[in-house]
Amino acid sequence: MGGTKDEDGSKTGDLGAGARSLPFEEDFRALFEESLDLVLVLTPDPPRFTMVAATNARLAMTHVSRKGTMGSSVFDLFPTQLRDATTNTAAIASLRASLERVCATRAPDSMAVQRHDIRRPDGRIEPRYWSTTNTPVLSASNEVRYILHRVEEAPAWSGPRSDMSFAAPSPPAIAEAARADALRASEVRFQRLAESGIIAINVTDRAGKVLEANDTFLALVGYSRADLLAGKLTRGSVTSPSGSEQAAVTAARKDTVDRPWEKEYLRKNGTRVPVLVAVAPLENGERISIALDLTERKRLELQFRQAQKMEAVGRLAGGIAHDFNNVLSVILGYAELVSGDLKPDDPLRADVLEIQGAAQRAEDLTRQLLAFSRQQILEPKVIDLNQSLSGIEKMLRRLLGADVDLALLPTVGLWTITADPGQIEQILMNLAINARDAMPSGGKLTIETSNVVLDDDYARVHHDVRAGSYAMLAVSDTGIGIDAETQARIFEPFFSTKDKGKGTGLGLATVFGIVKQSAGHIWVYSEPGKGTTFKVYFPRVGAAVTARAPDAPEPEPIRGTETILLVEDDDQVRVLARTILRRAGYVVLDAHNAGEAILICEQHEAKIHLLLTDVVLPRMGGRQLSARLAAARPEMKIVFMSGYTDDAIVQHGILDSGVAYLQKPLTPSSLTKKVREVLRR
DSSP: OOOEOOOOOOOOOOOSSOOOOOSOOOHHHHHTOSSSSEEEEEEEOOOTEEEEOOHHHHHHHHHHHHHTTSSSSSGSSOOSSSSTTTTHHHHHHHHHHHHHHHHOOOOOOEEEEEEEEEETTTTEEEEEEEEEEEEEETTTSSEEEEEEOOOOOOSOOSSOGGGSSSOOOHHHHHHOOOOOOHHHHHHHHHHHHHHHSSEOOOOOOOTTBEEOOHHHHHHHHHHHHHHHHTOOOOOHOOOOOOHHHHHHHHHHTTOOOOOOOOEEETTTSSOOEEEEEEEEEEEGEEEEEEEEEOHHHHHHHHHHHHHHHHHHHHHHHHHHHHHHHHHHHHHHHHHHHHHHHHHHTTHHHHHHHHHHHHHHHHHHHHHHHHHHHSEEEEEEEEOOOHHHHHHHHHHHHHHOOOOOOOOOOOOTTTOOEEEOOOHHHHHHHHHHHHHHHOOOOOOOOOOOEEEEEEHHHHHHTTTTTOEEEEEEEEEOOSSOOOOOOHTTTTTTTTTOOSSSTOSSOOEEEEEHHHHHHOOOOEEEOTTSSSSSSEEEEEEEEOOOOOOOOOOOOOOSSSOOOOOOEEEOOSHHHHOOOOOOOHHHHHHEEEEESSHHHHHHHOOOSSSOOOOESSSSOOSSSHHOOOOOHHHTTTTTTEEEEOOTTTTTTTTTTTTTTTEEEEESSSSSSHHHHHHHHHHHH
8 A cells, every 4th residue: 555745754655546645654544444333534725515424334324335435525425315305405504514513623612413304225214313523633733634534423323333433322312303303304394384475474473573474474565674673563563363363362461372363564654464363372472473365365255245146137127027928918919919900090009109119118128137137039140349339339439429429449360259230239338327417527448459468367266257268348438437336236227326317237247248148248447536447358260251231122911821820828828819810810729838738639639830938937947848749740930928937948048959939928929920931941
């Protein structure tokens, strides 16, 4: 074994590739390497601290070879890619600090029990616990030449006896190591929780001064960290303790934890934030408060309650409209029959026309109720909102008057939607009228369209909204605005802020129903004195605009001689329909329910050309009846009629393809026109 002369003239042995010489005689080399102590010899070259020699016991314990170890940094024995690197990262930091102290003080330095994860040859991860002493080896000039890194393992060594280089550890050492490891893991978990951005955390002293707070808490109450450090943040500055909080504070002082409760934090700007708070005691009278911001949850709860209320009112409105349409059928039907029999100069004709006018206004109301309750019949087409807006522009300008400036801002390349063109025009008309009434002294009305993508964040804070692509219609005015209390009820039927006799309270309710039935969403944004914006979103469709069919010429007087099977459970409506059809020349077989209709169909030997049936019948509905009779009379055509359908003929208000439908209330003209139209097919 060759050797070299060291600075002090002593001879040192060659310790292998990359290793320096040790200041030992060659005879002591074997004794050092075979020592049962775990010792590394390091050079004082921070931050690297290179390994130049090691006892075999150390190399066996760490499962590394001498060839791969000598000349590398001592910190390479702490692989940070294992599991969560937290434990080894902490061990590296502690060891580096100890070695730097030895270099600075030239004195030995001891380290408490540390955890160090290693990888075994079989790939398993193995935690180790040890205590360390770092001792400097000084030169003649009192400089640190080397550092002896001596290790004592805490847990029992499970390897071969020849590899065991330490005395059996005491149980207290093992317990202390485990406690230290658990404490570090707990600190890491708490730090991650504090920095998560979800939970607001603060610690206060006995007097209520906030000693520490995470960024989430500071953002929640609107204070900066500079305010915290300056002592400006106290329990009293962010809240006025309620009875529940006082009880929780008292409980915390008694070293007990109360249940979480809801309260409000007072922000620096004076606004209030709803939160869910829990309090727990700490040492020396301090307490920790953990809070969760409830703003979004409260908003969603309010939207959900409003949606439930609207749904309940809608069902009630739909039922009323269904029954009322039967009554209107009788009034309108007989009024039209009587007016048709009177001469133009008959004095009773004017009275009958007044009856018709009143009934038609009532019909408009029921149609609006059906729109709100989403039980009207739509005839959807693929349309371009820009075309709808252009087609109604002249009418809107006449409606708004000269003192309202109308600005149209259509977006080029607007996405197409599926909707009933007539209902879109009704939305525009109702929103324009609402805006005009909000600007009694004149103003500006802006209607614009655009393509928008509603993301998951928007959907989370808006009830019943799905993320996706939409064509948006926005109607904005410079009017008086709407306060929050009114906004909560603005879409309710018959709710109005207008003077008595100046509105039915159904305009915005109708808009709401049409939008919802068209799978869209509507939201209002307004503040008193700052105007109002209604934004309507319709789902995008990837189809071309449906071509408009040419207007059909007005038919000749509608009469016929065919046989019609009429099924209607309302006696007055059935008698009216029978009278109208017989006056038009048809042969009418009428039935009160499906059972009677089946019996008539079985006993009538001649051809029945058309089945005219109400959708809603006792025991067996019109849809089921038509299917039953179609098997025996496949050539018979079918017309359904109803005040509303409740999904019997339509799916969510959309008429099935090829289905002939007559909306109540019935009139002689609408009934005979629809019957003749179907019989001609």
